[in-house]
Amino acid sequence: MLNAGQYIPVFTKELNERVIPFWERHSPDREYGGYFTCLLRDGQVYDTDKFIWLQARQVWTFSKLYNNQEQRQEWLDLALLGANFLEKHGRDEAGNWYFSLRQDGQPLVQAYNIFSDCFASMAFGQLYQATGTERYASIARTTFSRILERQDNPKGKYNKLVPGTRPLMGFSLPMILCNLCLELEPLLESDLVETTIDHCIHTVMDTFYDDESGLVLENVKPDGKLSDTFEGRLLNPGHALEAMWFIMDLGERRDDQELIRQATDRALFMLDYGWDKQAGGLFYFLDRKGYPPQQLEWDQKLWWVHLEAMEAALKGLRHTGDERCAQWFVQLYDYAWPRFSDPEYGEWFGYLKRDGTPLHTAKGGKWKGCFHVPRALWGCLEVLKKLPA
């Protein structure tokens, strides 16, 4: 039995006193708009480039807080600071979202990365719910349909693979669509939502699931089979765990207990598989056959992995009551809290070495911004409050 009441004040304090204030204080770029995300431990800006993933994710976070926690004008203003910047500078002529911009909004890296579009769509969808401004809904919708159009070759002309030699499908996009179609449900036609949900559940739970091993794969052959290659053998436990709570949300939305049970079982299996039995924590990457992954950072412990895992464990617990979920939540919490949380300056450290000590102490960079920590703290709190006290 999880003592949910013990965690609620801890998560609440972390979110409201240590995480949100860190970003409110250090990230706004009052000169050009948008946010700084390259922040040192104490919040000092060390680089001013603006990465669309992170700009959009922060718009989403503050819109979400405004919509679901408290309608504070400063949160809406902060969301708009990013949204205005994105609206003005974020897209190329074809309407695709750049990967990164200079501080002043000049584009730096082309729109090769469709996840920029995913997070932009998510941001403007949530902001529309906060403001009712139809223009934001339209940006979210247009971006969403361009994602669907581009989904078979998301990198477009920047795709360096020779066509036909080794066709593989990637997990990331269908996984994110699981979440995005629920995010955008209020804006989309219900037929499109239902079709997308059907497609996502099938892809995530059937195509990328490897029966033999019980693992969720990152890249599979078009027939869903394992490809015995670096890409095909790659495992990303944090990704799989995040996907499982997306699926649990879809299961809740459809009242499909069997789907939730399946997602919970797979999350439990991945937790066990991805856990570092020597040093604790979840690995970043693994190879399905135990070979060395190409990623030299494979054995590091990342903040988002542990947050997504906690949310998956809690959601599994709430829906199934499976005691193993409670045990895993406690184990994850006990590992993550003392290592990632920074009571002195707020926000979490991002990258630990295998032994659990920080690789560096920055709070943000090219890939870490204001997103996983507040989203997961909020998401976990929502579940904790629904659990028996």
Next chain:
Amino acid sequence: MLNAGQYIPVFTKELNERVIPFWERHSPDREYGGYFTCLLRDGQVYDTDKFIWLQARQVWTFSKLYNNQEQRQEWLDLALLGANFLEKHGRDEAGNWYFSLRQDGQPLVQAYNIFSDCFASMAFGQLYQATGTERYASIARTTFSRILERQDNPKGKYNKLVPGTRPLMGFSLPMILCNLCLELEPLLESDLVETTIDHCIHTVMDTFYDDESGLVLENVKPDGKLSDTFEGRLLNPGHALEAMWFIMDLGERRDDQELIRQATDRALFMLDYGWDKQAGGLFYFLDRKGYPPQQLEWDQKLWWVHLEAMEAALKGLRHTGDERCAQWFVQLYDYAWPRFSDPEYGEWFGYLKRDGTPLHTAKGGKWKGCFHVPRALWGCLEVLKKLPA
């Protein structure tokens, strides 16, 4: 005073009994031609993809050994096993070299990476010297002139940077050209060689040298100024050290003692700057301002970095007699040998964590093949033999 005589037998044994035999035994693909480079500690093949960098580098290594150490037929045969495979499968229709191929030679990743071309040119140039086959000289020459044509936009259509926003020049290509133009000297017109050498020396020693810090930079503005961005702040000590011995070779070729002195001083400075004062060894990446680099593997200790550093120290010692070079060589040797060398199975481990323990024990992969270890062992031996006994 370095006791050179002490190291000669150690380096000789390492090269001839532990490194070359490892690759002779485990890498040949007798079915399709070319080489396996993804080899576990004991030589077991764990992946069969063929990366052009590594295929070409191994052709170069065995051609070089044949040309400079001993004309053993099996070394020439092994070079030809790779060269025939490369000749048949390595280039696209425009004559550019792919990045990677499937085991059977089908292309996997397009020709986005000009270093494939650099190593192919180097390989066929050395093989021409071994065989006198004019066709090989022609491949080397054609590839070299295509590299020069492509040098201002080496990634071509795969370049994801928006033109104009932040033009930066990269160090890698001019640095490699320093070495390549000496490698290909017997095949090229002397005017082209001299012009290329002039250009390379100027670029490496002036353009990428930061007066203020005394450091060699990886990316600079077109006017050679420091760019205060992730790319502009990036330092790669191993790269800089490798470049400095390339420059010493050019200095020797031109009998330019001042150039050699300058390269030696810069190598000494980079050794001191790049050395991990806590745990020993040279860092992989650093940030010019001490900020966290984007590369999560920044604090790892890589085999090639330490080998290139040893070769730079020895060459500096030989040309200048600077005692600091001898001290650095010993320090590097004492760090590297017990950690990277594997007396049990041969060849070196590639990747150590900051603390000097192996990240994994594989001997080869996507980026590590039969090149840096034998080249540096051979290069160091050549210098050691010329030092006073």
